[in-house]
Amino acid sequence: MRNNFGYTAWIFTLGTELTQGRVVNTNGSYLGRRLTLLGVKVLGIASIIDDIELISKYLTVVLDEKPKFIVTTGGLGPTYDDRTLEAVAKALNRKLVLNSEALEMVKRRYEERGMPLTPERIKMAYLPEGGVPIPNPIGTAPGCWIEHRESVVISLPGVPREMEAMWESWVEPRLKRLLPLIYIAEAVAKVVGVPESSLAPQLNRIAHEYEKVYLKSHPLGEELGKPVINIYVMASGGDSSSASKLAQEVLNKVIAYAQSLGGSVAVLELKVS
Amino acid sequence: MRNNFGYTAWIFTLGTELTQGRVVNTNGSYLGRRLTLLGVKVLGIASIIDDIELISKYLTVVLDEKPKFIVTTGGLGPTYDDRTLEAVAKALNRKLVLNSEALEMVKRRYEERGMPLTPERIKMAYLPEGGVPIPNPIGTAPGCWIEHRESVVISLPGVPREMEAMWESWVEPRLKRLLPLIYIAEAVAKVVGVPESSLAPQLNRIAHEYEKVYLKSHPLGEELGKPVINIYVMASGGDSSSASKLAQEVLNKVIAYAQSLGGSVAVLELKVS
Numbered sequence: 001m002r003n004n005f006g007y008t009a010w011i012f013t014l015g016t017e018l019t020q021g022r023v024v025n026t027n028g029s030y031l032g033r034r035l036t037l038l039g040v041k042v043l044g045i046a047s048i049i050d051d052i053e054l055i056s057k058y059l060t061v062v063l064d065e066k067p068k069f070i071v072t073t074g075g076l077g078p079t080y081d082d083r084t085l086e087a088v089a090k091a092l093n094r095k096l097v098l099n100s101e102a103l104e105m106v107k108r109r110y111e112e113r114g115m116p117l118t119p120e121r122i123k124m125a126y127l128p129e130g131g132v133p134i135p136n137p138i139g140t141a142p143g144c145w146i147e148h149r150e151s152v153v154i155s156l157p158g159v160p161r162e163m164e165a166m167w168e169s170w171v172e173p174r175l176k177r178l179l180p181l182i183y184i185a186e187a188v189a190k191v192v193g194v195p196e197s198s199l200a201p202q203l204n205r206i207a208h209e210y211e212k213v214y215l216k217s218h219p220l221g222e223e224l225g226k227p228v229i230n231i232y233v234m235a236s237g238g239d240s241s242s243a244s245k246l247a248q249e250v251l252n253k254v255i256a257y258a259q260s261l262g263g264s265v266a267v268l269e270l271k272v273s
Numbered sequence: 274m275r276n277n278f279g280y281t282a283w284i285f286t287l288g289t290e291l292t293q294g295r296v297v298n299t300n301g302s303y304l305g306r307r308l309t310l311l312g313v314k315v316l317g318i319a320s321i322i323d324d325i326e327l328i329s330k331y332l333t334v335v336l337d338e339k340p341k342f343i344v345t346t347g348g349l350g351p352t353y354d355d356r357t358l359e360a361v362a363k364a365l366n367r368k369l370v371l372n373s374e375a376l377e378m379v380k381r382r383y384e385e386r387g388m389p390l391t392p393e394r395i396k397m398a399y400l401p402e403g404g405v406p407i408p409n410p411i412g413t414a415p416g417c418w419i420e421h422r423e424s425v426v427i428s429l430p431g432v433p434r435e436m437e438a439m440w441e442s443w444v445e446p447r448l449k450r451l452l453p454l455i456y457i458a459e460a461v462a463k464v465v466g467v468p469e470s471s472l473a474p475q476l477n478r479i480a481h482e483y484e485k486v487y488l489k490s491h492p493l494g495e496e497l498g499k500p501v502i503n504i505y506v507m508a509s510g511g512d513s514s515s516a517s518k519l520a521q522e523v524l525n526k527v528i529a530y531a532q533s534l535g536g537s538v539a540v541l542e543l544k545v546s
Contacts, residue, residue: 022306032291033293043327
């Protein structure tokens, strides 16, 4: 795939529960999908244990690539191993400071429950210097938005309901204002009866001919002894019809080729977001 | 968490379908879980787009940490963007060479179906120099096992059924011979009625007292207006009863503390693997 998007991103889904395989990384796929549909090319998704040195090391390596966005999830809570913002501060070479707006958010949450502020609760209001707190409509820990040179670092909690609510109500509206309007057309064709290795040379040629279209084959195993491959096509454009037309054009070439090799083809999906 | 394991690992789950959020990373959680149960500390799981430069860059950064194992999934197939072993070769500074044993495996697969070898099929038999092919009992692309200085790089296909079959039949038996026998005791307690921020100071103290035990709280939201937290405890030992005893000891402290704060506690799980 050639890069048809100007903006890139990395996602850091933090937490030892992920590296230990106790939790499947649905935050990563949620954010990967949302960013892709905004026209952002996600270069990678990294889960790292709750270790401030290791997290800040990889944040630093990734920041050197100057992605437009780095989104982190997890590690914003009140416990001893919730140290994501410390790692972000370290990677950005900024101090971690008590943010009065964030403190107000945290205070309000506990006051609603008749609970006092404690050091563990106040901890959640410390943000890297220059950070803007992101309100958490469901839980207690605010998120954080920091602009740093070419990049924006966005930190969200790890609880999926909280993360998604904050993404949809606060983060995504801001990203939409920053990013050009883009339409993403996607198509999936299911090919039965042709091995992936037979499709490969022509898919390769089509991928190189249409450098702005993303094309990928996914072998799904066999049905009744015949190989089954899903072919995914993604095209983008400034309007819905140009994106859709481009995806359709590539899809038609793939279908014609698979049929010429004796495959039976079904279009499973063709949509524009 | 302090490191209670001598061996560390990184997992690279490769493929743009993961970074685009079209596929949830179950390979990452499968491998994270299997390695953890072998007593290996998984430091991170990285999904990266199908880009040989980017993959080899991060493999190189991770190799510098001298993890005992790096496991990659995906990118072994016959298509133009299946280039994981090229990236591994580059990171290890080795040539990619036609491996005669791997070629025999691939040839046999296609002969069974009465199909000839083509460049795309032969491609799957190229391994980094010194690599040992891992038989694929389900699909066509062999995996690869390479020992490199302090590390072993293990590459497996991205199709979960194939990856899991190769892990269980070939990789894990080898790892078990390399690694000391270890038992992992795990416990989960559900605490209702105490906010995570109230539990935090004591969990912090327990975590520091038992440096070889992994302890983590996971807020799950609220039930009938009361906060619900799962507390996970993991302990390891050279025999089943010492691991189990240690986990139980920590669990009891957590339970006593949560109850002293007015929480109701249920033990959801207590097992040794």
